[in-house]
Amino acid sequence: MADIEARQKSPPKTSFWNDPKIRGLFYQFVVMGALAAFAIFIALNTAANLARQGKTTGFEFFFSTAGFDIFFTLIPYSRASFYWEAFLVGLLNTLLVSAIGIVIATFLGFFLGIARLSPNWIVARIATVYVEIIRNIPLLLQLFFWYFAVLKTLPGVRQSLEFAGGTILNQRGLYLARPLPDDNFTFVIWAFLIAIVAWLVVKAWAKRRLESTGKRFPVAWTFLVLVVFLPAITWLTTGANVAFEYPELSGFNFVGGIELPPEFVALLLGLSLYTAAFIGETVRAGILAVDHGQTEAAQSLGFRDGDRLRLVVIPQAMRVIVPPLTSQYLNLTKNSSLAAAIGYPELVSVFLGTTLNQTGRAIEVVFITMLVYLTLSLVTSVFMNWYNARVALVER
Amino acid sequence: MSTTNATKEISFVREEMLPEMPAPSSVVGPVAWIRSSLFSSPGNSILTIASALLLLWIMPPLYNFLIGNAVFIAEDGAACRVEGAGACWAFIWSRMDFFIYGFFPAEEQWRVNIAFALGLVLIVPLMWPELPFKVVNALAFFVGYPIIVFILLSGGMFGLTEVPTVNWGGLTVTLIIGLVGIVTSLPLGIVLALGRQSKMPVIKSVCVMFIELWRAVPLITVLFMASVMLPLFVPVGVSVDKLLRALVGVSLFSAAYMAEVVRGGLQALPRGQYEAAGALGLNYWKSMSFIILPQALKHVIPGIVNSFIALFKDTSLVSIVGIFDLLNTVQASNSDLNWASEQQAVTGYIFAAAVFWVFCFSMSRYSIYMEHRLHTGHKR
Numbered sequence: 001m002a003d004i005e006a007r008q009k010s011p012p013k014t015s016f017w018n019d020p021k022i023r024g025l026f027y028q029f030v031v032m033g034a035l036a037a038f039a040i041f042i043a044l045n046t047a048a049n050l051a052r053q054g055k056t057t058g059f060e061f062f063f064s065t066a067g068f069d070i071f072f073t074l075i076p077y078s079r080a081s082f083y084w085e086a087f088l089v090g091l092l093n094t095l096l097v098s099a100i101g102i103v104i105a106t107f108l109g110f111f112l113g114i115a116r117l118s119p120n121w122i123v124a125r126i127a128t129v130y131v132e133i134i135r136n137i138p139l140l141l142q143l144f145f146w147y148f149a150v151l152k153t154l155p156g157v158r159q160s161l162e163f164a165g166g167t168i169l170n171q172r173g174l175y176l177a178r179p180l181p182d183d184n185f186t187f188v189i190w191a192f193l194i195a196i197v198a199w200l201v202v203k204a205w206a207k208r209r210l211e212s213t214g215k216r217f218p219v220a221w222t223f224l225v226l227v228v229f230l231p232a233i234t235w236l237t238t239g240a241n242v243a244f245e246y247p248e249l250s251g252f253n254f255v256g257g258i259e260l261p262p263e264f265v266a267l268l269l270g271l272s273l274y275t276a277a278f279i280g281e282t283v284r285a286g287i288l289a290v291d292h293g294q295t296e297a298a299q300s301l302g303f304r305d306g307d308r309l310r311l312v313v314i315p316q317a318m319r320v321i322v323p324p325l326t327s328q329y330l331n332l333t334k335n336s337s338l339a340a341a342i343g344y345p346e347l348v349s350v351f352l353g354t355t356l357n358q359t360g361r362a363i364e365v366v367f368i369t370m371l372v373y374l375t376l377s378l379v380t381s382v383f384m385n386w387y388n389a390r391v392a393l394v395e396r
Numbered sequence: 397m398s399t400t401n402a403t404k405e406i407s408f409v410r411e412e413m414l415p416e417m418p419a420p421s422s423v424v425g426p427v428a429w430i431r432s433s434l435f436s437s438p439g440n441s442i443l444t445i446a447s448a449l450l451l452l453w454i455m456p457p458l459y460n461f462l463i464g465n466a467v468f469i470a471e472d473g474a475a476c477r478v479e480g481a482g483a484c485w486a487f488i489w490s491r492m493d494f495f496i497y498g499f500f501p502a503e504e505q506w507r508v509n510i511a512f513a514l515g516l517v518l519i520v521p522l523m524w525p526e527l528p529f530k531v532v533n534a535l536a537f538f539v540g541y542p543i544i545v546f547i548l549l550s551g552g553m554f555g556l557t558e559v560p561t562v563n564w565g566g567l568t569v570t571l572i573i574g575l576v577g578i579v580t581s582l583p584l585g586i587v588l589a590l591g592r593q594s595k596m597p598v599i600k601s602v603c604v605m606f607i608e609l610w611r612a613v614p615l616i617t618v619l620f621m622a623s624v625m626l627p628l629f630v631p632v633g634v635s636v637d638k639l640l641r642a643l644v645g646v647s648l649f650s651a652a653y654m655a656e657v658v659r660g661g662l663q664a665l666p667r668g669q670y671e672a673a674g675a676l677g678l679n680y681w682k683s684m685s686f687i688i689l690p691q692a693l694k695h696v697i698p699g700i701v702n703s704f705i706a707l708f709k710d711t712s713l714v715s716i717v718g719i720f721d722l723l724n725t726v727q728a729s730n731s732d733l734n735w736a737s738e739q740q741a742v743t744g745y746i747f748a749a750a751v752f753w754v755f756c757f758s759m760s761r762y763s764i765y766m767e768h769r770l771h772t773g774h775k776r
Contacts, residue, residue: 028597045628045630122451126450133753137709137752138723139709144723144745148730149742153738334613337614338716340716348616352616356620370613370617374613
């Protein structure tokens with residue numbers, strides 16, 4: 001007995017160089033050594049190259065004057081601003097176009113994914129053709145198409161296309177009416193928020209009642225009444241008013257309203273149409289992944305159609321859809337960097353393009369740009385891991 | 397007697413089969429199909445009519461633009477500048493050499509043609525599953541062919557005049573970047589995926605960091621980095637070719653994506669396969685190359701082809717760092733004043749899109765075909 005135990009404890013005798021542990025350590029030392037040597041080699045070369053070109057390194061350039069204009073900014077910015085402000089402008093522009101693009105692409109993508117599965121032959125065919133065309137053509141080409149072939153060939157300012165609601169489209173961009181709510185309008189917003197909270201409370205109560213007594217409460221109607229009527233009544237009683245500022249032709253251009261430059265419109269169009277095709281495929285795969293037996297089981301348990309979709313099919317489909325969906329969102333954000341090619345001032349264009357050219361601080365600028373995208377990507381994957389852990393099937 | 401009579405009266409046994417009745421017309425036939433797939437419910441009918449109207453609205457102008465009113469043969473842009481003219485295909489045709497060869501000297505273009513032909517000769521038998529000698533063929537295509545293409549195109553030996561890479565361009569460069577990306581990213585991706593699965597902490601973390609870093613950043617920053625930082629990384633006095641910089645960037649970038657695809661295949665394999673390989677006494681490399689990788693790679697062929705498609709589309713980004721790939725040649729030709737017309741840019745982009753589409757779509761069809769073929773029964 002003791003003999004066996006002793007043998008179990010001591011590993012079988014192998015020669016020193018065949019021991020897997022020692023070999024593993026040896027390989028890791030070799031890899032570490034090689035990487036360290038490579039890093040030192042690169043660092044020495046870089047230092048030598050920089051010294052030869054007479055360049056310095058450091059981040060102090062952030063606080064010197066940028067001296068270039070950006071035509072589309074969300075924060076006050078001028079030629080006299082610092083480089084860190086230019087960086088911020090670029091970052092905000094990236095986030096702006098990504099956020100709006102994500103919303104549009106999600107709606108269009110879900111629509112496409114469901115349309116491809118539609119029993120209606122013609123609708124399914126149109127969605128299939130759209131997806132197969134859009135996702136097999138490079139995004140950059142599509143951006144060029146929208147920018148150079150569509151938006152840049154639109155009529156000039158004098159022959160602008162005018163649409164309902166004061167929307168104006170011409171070579172210089174898209175002009176929308178700007179809503180100007182007065183002070184009383186804050187009451188309407190408060191009423192809206194209160195309505196949402198009240199609806200959530202009612203919903204929780206209705207769910208508890210349904211589970212304990214089996215009696216239904218018309219939650220959807222409550223939602224309509226609360227969220228539409230409460231703000232509407234507030235609006236009427238407080239006399240809040242929303243004026244619209246319409247773009248007006250003055251001189252050689254339109255002034256007033258919200259002005260969206262063609263670069264922004266082209267980028268938004270290209271990004272959302274392209275990503276929607278991929279989201280459509282994700283959604284289709286997710287819905288197909290739910291076994292038909294689940295639908296049958298729900299029906300035989302006596303679920304209503306709406307409940308069946310809401311409680312059985314959609315939760316299971318979402319488990320498959322959400323992880324690839326988040327990576328599509330991340331892709332859209334990363335793809336917004338292609339705007340550098342059509343001149344929309346986002347992070348890559350402003351920072352990696354203009355700032356790098358002017359300051360010559362290649363290493364610092366590339367490092368910071370990569371850090372920004374790395375952070376976005378890490379945030380996304382943290383969310384994805386959290387979601388995966390939350391919805392993971394509990395198995396044995 | 398009576399019993400026989402009685403039997404005769406009550407029993408009737410049919411000697412022959414009844415002729416088959418045609419299925420009711422509400423289940424088969426064009427009418428039933430139209431009913432079930434176009435007008436099955438009021439909502440569906442509305443959708444059908446709306447879609448039909450949409451098609452009627454889009455299709456005729458599209459046809460007129462692409463074919464009906466298109467200008468196929470013309471000396472210069474005058475014919476395309478006519479009011480109501482469609483796509484200016486004559487413009488594409490006149491610039492075709494530029495789109496395919498870029499600035500490659502005209503008298504040396506036969507070298508590019510030979511490279512194309514050789515590639516076709518090697519890739520067709522490789523993709524045709526029934527043909528033999530797959531290993532030799534794959535080695536020839538993935539190892540021999542790139543070397544031959546390099547010698548053929550750059551010249552400078554065997555009596556060929558030297559053509560610097562600056563002059564390479566058009567579809568040639570697009571295909572070269574795609575090919576090099578595919579050839580380097582697959583093996584590199586496999587190594588990275590194996591490294592990520594490794595039990596050695598140093599190797600694992602190095603691979604994880606490499607993969608996650610490349611996957612987190614957009615390709616365009618990688619290309620910028622390759623074009624501005626790579627020259628700083630090499631010893632003083634050494635200059636790195638512009639095309640090579642882009643190639644390094646594209647390869648490393650797609651290797652990271654490939655690694656994640658391969659990792660999916662490795663993780664999909666049951667543990668039993670690893671243990672069985674170990675029980676047979678195979679060492680790491682043998683068990684990987686004979687047991688694990690063949691099964692894992694088979695699982696993820698669609699994923700691999702998808703990354704190839706993504707890589708091929710991404711080659712268009714090199715135009716931003718100033719390489720004359722197909723998209724950039726089209727972009728440059730769009731300002732050709734000889735052919736200036738309103739539809740010039742649109743025609744150019746449609747042409748480039750069609751070329752990219754044909755390559756990507758056939759790759760995706762091929763991957764679906766292989767998926768069906770390799771589906772040797774582990775479908776759940």
